[in-house]
Amino acid sequence: MHPRTPTDGRHYGSLAAASNTMIIVSDLTKRYARTTAVDHISFAVEKGQIVGFLGPNGAGKTTTMRMLTCFLPPSAGTATVAGFDVVEQPLEVKRRIGYLPETPPIYPEMATAEYLKFVGKLKGLSGAELSKQIDYVCERCAITDVKQKLLGKLSKGYRQRVGLAQAIIHNPDVLILDEPTAGLDPKQINETRDLIKSLAGDHTIILSTHILPEVEQTCEQVIIINKGKLVVTDSVRNLQARARGVESVLVEVAGRNGGVEPTSVQQKLEQVSGVSRVVCTSQVDSRAVFEVESQKGGLVRGDLARAVVESGWDLNELKAASMSLEEIFLQLTGNEATENAAASGGQA
Amino acid sequence: MRNVSIICRKELGSYFASPIAYILLVMFGVIFGFFFWNELGYFVMASMEMQMRGEGMPMNLNEQIIRPLLSNVAVIGLFFIPMITMRLFAEEKRTGTIEMLVTSPVRDVEIVLGKWLASLILYGCLLLFTAVNFAFLFKYGNPDWKPLLIGYLGLLLQAGALLAIGTFISTLTKNQIIAGAMTFGVCILLWVVGWVDYETGTWARVLSYLSVVTHFEPFGRGLLQSKDAVFYVAAIFLGLFFTARSMESLRWRS
Numbered sequence: 001m002h003p004r005t006p007t008d009g010r011h012y013g014s015l016a017a018a019s020n021t022m023i024i025v026s027d028l029t030k031r032y033a034r035t036t037a038v039d040h041i042s043f044a045v046e047k048g049q050i051v052g053f054l055g056p057n058g059a060g061k062t063t064t065m066r067m068l069t070c071f072l073p074p075s076a077g078t079a080t081v082a083g084f085d086v087v088e089q090p091l092e093v094k095r096r097i098g099y100l101p102e103t104p105p106i107y108p109e110m111a112t113a114e115y116l117k118f119v120g121k122l123k124g125l126s127g128a129e130l131s132k133q134i135d136y137v138c139e140r141c142a143i144t145d146v147k148q149k150l151l152g153k154l155s156k157g158y159r160q161r162v163g164l165a166q167a168i169i170h171n172p173d174v175l176i177l178d179e180p181t182a183g184l185d186p187k188q189i190n191e192t193r194d195l196i197k198s199l200a201g202d203h204t205i206i207l208s209t210h211i212l213p214e215v216e217q218t219c220e221q222v223i224i225i226n227k228g229k230l231v232v233t234d235s236v237r238n239l240q241a242r243a244r245g246v247e248s249v250l251v252e253v254a255g256r257n258g259g260v261e262p263t264s265v266q267q268k269l270e271q272v273s274g275v276s277r278v279v280c281t282s283q284v285d286s287r288a289v290f291e292v293e294s295q296k297g298g299l300v301r302g303d304l305a306r307a308v309v310e311s312g313w314d315l316n317e318l319k320a321a322s323m324s325l326e327e328i329f330l331q332l333t334g335n336e337a338t339e340n341a342a343a344s345g346g347q348a
Numbered sequence: 349m350r351n352v353s354i355i356c357r358k359e360l361g362s363y364f365a366s367p368i369a370y371i372l373l374v375m376f377g378v379i380f381g382f383f384f385w386n387e388l389g390y391f392v393m394a395s396m397e398m399q400m401r402g403e404g405m406p407m408n409l410n411e412q413i414i415r416p417l418l419s420n421v422a423v424i425g426l427f428f429i430p431m432i433t434m435r436l437f438a439e440e441k442r443t444g445t446i447e448m449l450v451t452s453p454v455r456d457v458e459i460v461l462g463k464w465l466a467s468l469i470l471y472g473c474l475l476l477f478t479a480v481n482f483a484f485l486f487k488y489g490n491p492d493w494k495p496l497l498i499g500y501l502g503l504l505l506q507a508g509a510l511l512a513i514g515t516f517i518s519t520l521t522k523n524q525i526i527a528g529a530m531t532f533g534v535c536i537l538l539w540v541v542g543w544v545d546y547e548t549g550t551w552a553r554v555l556s557y558l559s560v561v562t563h564f565e566p567f568g569r570g571l572l573q574s575k576d577a578v579f580y581v582a583a584i585f586l587g588l589f590f591t592a593r594s595m596e597s598l599r600w601r602s
């Protein structure tokens with residue numbers, strides 16, 4: 001695993017001034033009495049992007065999102081949204097953020113329209129603009145038909161959409177959605193995803209999930225975290241290419257008597273069918289390590305082993321050099337994710 | 349100020365959308381109605397006795413009906429206040445709506461003030477029931493209205509202080525029952541500490557000074573004393589201040 005993100009948070013500081021970066025997080029940390037929920041996370045999000053925040057339950061997704069929305073203050077590090085610091089200028093940040101927590105924040109005793117009016121007012125709307133925005137978000141989130149119904153009587157899918165409507169009512173620059181599809185049925189999941197995608201142009205969106213296909217379908221960029229640490233941040237396309245295309249294997253070869261000639265080993269390895277590139281990464285005494293890239297799915301590893309042994313060298317080690325998105329993810333989440341991925345894969 | 353009124357109106361809406369407000373109003377109306385009827389009965393009996401004996405002791409509506417009734421309200425209020433404040437923050441914490449509230453571009457102080465004001469207004473609605481009863485005294489008698497007005501001011505100040513404390517306690521838990529029970533305990537304690545006034549030690553003086561009901565007595569008699577008003581205002585201030593701090597710490601701890 002090679003995290004592609006620079007660990008140095010300052011890197012993003014200069015980036016912000018130059019381009020239209022919407023969210024900059026650098027070395028963000030949240031410590032509780034005994035645990036560290038979020039551990040020096042750094043990333044940046046460009047304007048208008050949809051970013052998937054991926055990780056198993058308890059990885060620190062919600063905590064990170066809560067820090068971005070000024071709900072929790074960070075223990076260390078900084079985060080800025082649209083150029084405003086979450087600690088120094090929380091009101092400015094809150095004006096620019098729409099937030100949908102894990103459970104939609106609804107008051108069961110209120111009717112949909114009444115609720116949206118209340119939230120709209122809280123977020124600074126009034127008069128004609130307020131009623132215009134209420135109509136707009138109702139239409140956008142397909143909740144016009146339940147406008148006069150009590151929120152407590154709505155189904156889970158409707159509640160989720162009211163939650164989303166609440167988040168976008170003041171037309172925020174940034175949308176932060178915590179597991180927006182959790183607990184919905186397959187049809188609702190698709191509708192919600194489409195809705196989120198359609199919002200992407202106007203808003204920068206961060207959505208958290210522990211479902212892999214969701215990220216592949218909705219997001220452009222993915223941030224994977226585990227146990228509070230950043231694992232990888234990259235574009236979905238890059239990760240997919242890595243996952244689908246090339247497989248990389250590390251081969252350590254040792255000479256039988258005395259040394260080993262790297263160039264001859266390299267030639268031998270290149271002759272194995274399916275291998276596209278061989279690079280000698282290190283050589284110590286009689287041992288040499290090669291990185292071999294090949295098409296994924298071929299039976300390259302066996303052929304590599306045979307080629308080395310048949311040429312009279314010793315094969316010390318043979319292992320995968322970098323993992324695919326799926327592999328990274330599965331390793332992070334264990335068995336639970338396999339089930340989830342399978343389930344949602346079927347739905348998608 | 350705009351945000352305070354938005355939150356206050358929403359809270360009042362919640363009170364009156366659920367049965368809470370109506371149950372409290374009806375219960376309070378019935379209980380106070382009973383006290384009023386009882387007190388009036390005594391008064392009528394006493395005045396008839398007075399007429400028969402021909403003794404000229406003056407009968408006074410303010411002294412003999414309004415004042416004891418207002419003191420009763422000051423105590424009955426202690427039982428109603430926990431039911432008014434217990435849901436204010438506890439419910440929002442339980443359902444998670446607090447997250448929406450806190451991530452809205454609103455200051456903590458505005459949230460606290462809005463909620464407290466709504467609870468005070470609901471208490472004011474309870475007091476309206478007493479006004480309906482007192483209105484009969486004005487129709488058939490001629491009590492002085494000024495002491496009554498000061499009595500109401502005292503009741504509102506006393507309730508404001510206890511409501512602020514109740515609001516604070518509501519921020520401490522997700523469970524409405526716990527918030528209610530704790531507030532109830534504090535209310536009762538702040539009443540009974542006044543009973544040590546037979547003692548003369550400093551500690552007893554301090555304890556009896558803390559009694560929210562003792563400070564009401566002058567108001568009930570129609571006396572507006574700054575030392576009692578200051579006590580209530582300080583308690584309101586302290587309660588609301590702690591509420592705001594508690595909201596802040598809620599985020600550090602959660």
